[in-house]
Amino acid sequence: MAYELPLGDAERLRKQIEAGPDNIWRYAPLLPVPADVASKPSLNPGFTKLVKADNLARELGVTGALYVKDDSGNPTHSFxxxxxxxxxxxxxxxxxxxxxxxxxxxxxxxxxxxxxxxxxxxxxxxxxxxxxxxxxxxxxxxxxxxxxxxxxxxxxxxxxxxxxxxxxxxxxxxxxxxxxxYGEGSKTLAYEICEQLGWEIPDQLVIPIASGSQLTKIDKGLKELIALGLVEDKPYKIFGAQAEGCSPVSAAFKAGHDVVRPQKPNTIAKSLAIGNPADGPYVLDIARRTGGAVEDVDDVQVVESIKLLAETEGIFAETAGGVTVGVTRKLIEAGLLDPSLTTVVLNTGDGLKTLEAVAPTTGQSAVIRPNLESFREAGLA
Amino acid sequence: MAYELPLGDAERLRKQIEAGPDNIWRYAPLLPVPADVASKPSLNPGFTKLVKADNLARELGVTGALYVKDDSGNPTHSFxxxxxxxxxxxxxxxxxxxxxxxxxxxxxxxxxxxxxxxxxxxxxxxxxxxxxxxxxxxxxxxxxxxxxxxxxxxxxxxxxxxxxxxxxxxxxxxxxxxxxxYGEGSKTLAYEICEQLGWEIPDQLVIPIASGSQLTKIDKGLKELIALGLVEDKPYKIFGAQAEGCSPVSAAFKAGHDVVRPQKPNTIAKSLAIGNPADGPYVLDIARRTGGAVEDVDDVQVVESIKLLAETEGIFAETAGGVTVGVTRKLIEAGLLDPSLTTVVLNTGDGLKTLEAVAPTTGQSAVIRPNLESFREAGLA
CATH class of the missing domain: 3.40.50.1100 (Rossmann fold)
Incomplete structure (x- = not known):
């Protein structure tokens, strides 16, 4: 299961990948898996949509290209x-x-x-x-x-x-x-984003932080693509996103610390609620090295952001997606994320699994009797 | 929005389709949509997985190739x-x-x-x-x-x-x-199944019936592929699947009737619960003409079949998927579906939307204290 990056003929590797299956096994040469992995019984996840989010961009004041990498399209609807x-x-x-x-x-x-x-x-x-x-x-x-x-x-x-x-x-x-x-699987998010952008690294990525592993592995994946010659080397900024109720990495980033002080989680973003994130220090290093940042949003902003993404792009994200969209807005307002550049925001899960987060602020606009008069009275026509 | 099938150069059309986007717009020339449809803002559904279901095949005694067309992979998780x-x-x-x-x-x-x-x-x-x-x-x-x-x-x-x-x-x-x-959209299920089988029509298809529109449009799609020369003309059998609690088409099929007598629905398969299906007579005609059949299963079998599909292939279907899998088993037992041939069973929705159907028969195997002794006592090691 050891593997070495197939350095050398980038053009041949690119063609091999592009001719591969529509799932993560197209990147088999870059993963710790056997060469015949695509023939084994697997859920074959990956190659989820990279959605050009023009409506959301307008709402956020983004003038560059804004994308949502929507991992709710995976077989069990999460990354x-x-x-x-x-x-x-x-x-x-x-x-x-x-x-x-x-x-x-x-x-x-x-x-x-x-x-x-x-x-x-x-x-x-x-x-x-x-x-x-x-x-x-x-x-x-x-x-x-x-x-x-x-x-x-x-x-x-x-x-x-x-x-x-x-x-x-x-x-x-x-x-x-x-x-x-397990951790290596997150690299495929980086591979797919770049391939779907025509083998280019985006200028900015906004990634949720739970243990921090996903963010560090996406950075690793980008570096590998550069080393392999599959993409041009260019600067990119990695931004980490947390919920305020569990924001140990964000707190450390803002305080200028190298270590992360554990917190007791209290947020609706339960899939990100790891109070003592193992890869926290590495996340801090990556955010600082690339010129990014780590930011957090409160639960009200998480819910507002879930709804904003749904209303603009028809994507119903779980709370973690609300965190990344909310943090993106906050980073733009703070002048930390450049709205004129190409930005990719991750949605790593599905709103159907966290219905309770939006239930209190959604529902029927009106209940009417089955006739036109009753509908007219409701004032929705 | 009128369109004509692009009869003529099949090879060119096939190449055009294969070079198209990974969604239903690859079939734009066969649909009532403008030629530049792929550039419009859309959820871009389709090209969902056709899963080779070898574990399920073993359970059902299928010796031929068995596939599940899994439309839970669509953006809002249904067809x-x-x-x-x-x-x-x-x-x-x-x-x-x-x-x-x-x-x-x-x-x-x-x-x-x-x-x-x-x-x-x-x-x-x-x-x-x-x-x-x-x-x-x-x-x-x-x-x-x-x-x-x-x-x-x-x-x-x-x-x-x-x-x-x-x-x-x-x-x-x-x-x-x-x-x-709207109805034409269902043809894309037929197109995708055949393309994913290497441009071949499967011998048998098992399709759920609500209004019956989907089944008739899949038949239409198959005929179009034959007319276009994209697949070889061959006999295929179309089977319709209903829940016993709403089985007007199945009842008419079994009674040898040409008309469908409306029923008052009473089944957990709510997405199929149309008591007076508009396309019922056409479904009867297609099932009879192709040598297929229409069958139904009760709610207990629906739940068992949802769990069977989950336990064998890791696919969590909504109740409609339980109906098609259950009917497939029943058709094999009745000798109506040939287990030695290639069969495609449709799953048109997602189990996350009908959790209540399986909730009573799923749950924790055991609740233990966080120590090895307690786990040993539970007898699960």
């Missing part, structure tokens, strides 16, 4: 399908028979689905008091779903204990003992 | 994005300014999203007592969502009245006055 797909191939190579993870929702569903299709048993661990919708989604694929009496940190600790115990023999935890493979 | 996209282009050509529809859920969301992106106002009508999740999804895109005190038939009647009234001037109802365009 987690990318990272899990790579971990599954590693699990296959290592001879693991059970796939597992600690999760607060998106990841549990992604692992359950990928395991079902790839022929693994799955057993995933969640805090026992998750919303019913997430429990249904995570358990419908037929694997075991185990609720842990405790919070996400307790779940994580338990998983680490299980790995070291004979009970956990043959188990691959995608975000623990398979994490080095 | 409705296809039909709405065509209707939007017609609305643009006719100068309509407001997009509308009568809906029980999926369509309302698809119209709201497409209108937002394409720059139309939207005002959609639903029965006032829909589930909150569907209301949120349909209203998040910022258009007006009007609840009608009554059932879906009342909503439909009201829409027809509104079209004839000055209040409805400039309004395009995608499934009423734009229906001829």
């Amino acid at each position: 987690k399908d990318r990272v899990v797909a790579i971990a599954v191939e590693a699990a296959r190579a290592f001879g693991f028979t059970t796939l597992s993870c600690s999760s607060t929702g998106n990841l549990a569903g992604a692992v359950g689905a990928a395991a079902a299709r790839a022929g693994f048993r799955s057993c995933v661990f969640i805090p026992h008091d998750l919303e019913q919708g997430k429990v249904v989604m995570a358990s419908v694929y037929g694997g075991d779903l185990v609720g842990i009496e405790g919070n996400y940190d307790d779940v994580n600790r338990f998983c680490s204990e299980l790995i070291g115990d004979p009970l956990g023999e043959g188990w691959g935890f995608v975000n623990v003992n398979l994490r080095p493979y | 409705k994005d296809r039909v709405v996209a065509i209707a939007v282009e017609a609305a643009r050509a006719f100068g309509f300014t407001t997009l509308s529809c009568s809906s029980t859920g999926n369509l309302a969301g698809a119209v709201g999203a497409a209108a937002a992106r394409a720059g139309f106002r939207s005002c959609v009508f639903i029965p006032h007592d829909l589930e909150q999740g569907k209301v949120v999804m349909a209203s998040v895109y910022g258009g007006d969502l009007v609840g009608i005190e009554g059932n879906y038939d009342d909503v439909n009647r009201f829409c027809s009245e509104l079209i004839g009234d000055p209040l409805g001037e400039g309004w395009g109802f995608v499934n009423v006055n734009l229906r001829p365009y």
